[in-house]
Amino acid sequence: MKPLTLSDLPSVADYAAGRDAMRSLVIAAKKSRQVRIGENVTLLFENRDTVKYQILEMLRIEKTSDPAAIQDELDAYNPLIPAGSDWRATMLVEFEDADERRVQLKYLRAVEHAVYVRAGEHRIAVLADEDMERSDEEKTSAVHFLRFPLGAEAKAALRAGADLVFGIDHPRYRYETPISDPAVRASLLGDLD
DSSP states (O other), X not given: OOOOOGGGSOOHHHHHHHHHHHHHHXXXXXXXXXXXXXXXXXXXXXXHHHHHHHHHXXXXXXXXXXXXXXXXXXXXXXGGSOOSSEEEEEEEEOXXXXXXXXXXXXXXXXXXXXXXXXXXXXXXXXXXXXXXXXXXXXXXXXXXXEEEEOOHHHHHHHHTTOOEXXXXXXXXXXXXXXXXXXXXXXXXXXXXX
């Protein structure tokens, strides 16, 4: 998938006119782009459409049509678009209770680096927070940005029907989620060239 450019974005007025329809399409598409790992981690897999929607929403909220400001948004969000040989996801570490969340984020320090995908026999470690580190000596963040680089062998295995499993192997958080939903699998495989 190629990065978004200024010419890919509608004007503020055109977006406002079609916003409800686009929002409905993106919300429906996102249902097949979510993977829950255990009780407290969700991966939201991004693609060109989800990123475009996020940019348009930011521009709408900020009420901007300045080309330089729009380019700044494009520069910030384009790294979330998969490049054909990887998946990119926003990772949410979720605890409803704020006090529990504070405690758990301390225990889960560096959890973002313990995420992996298994494509048949190929286990691939995630690349987390490539733009900036979001864990420090005391805690991790509740939001991370992940990239799953898939080699040719892993992609071929998935296309041949190999099992697809996402997991976390952290001392305090060990879970695996096999992808059995055909819609999720098809949506993710659609990101690969």
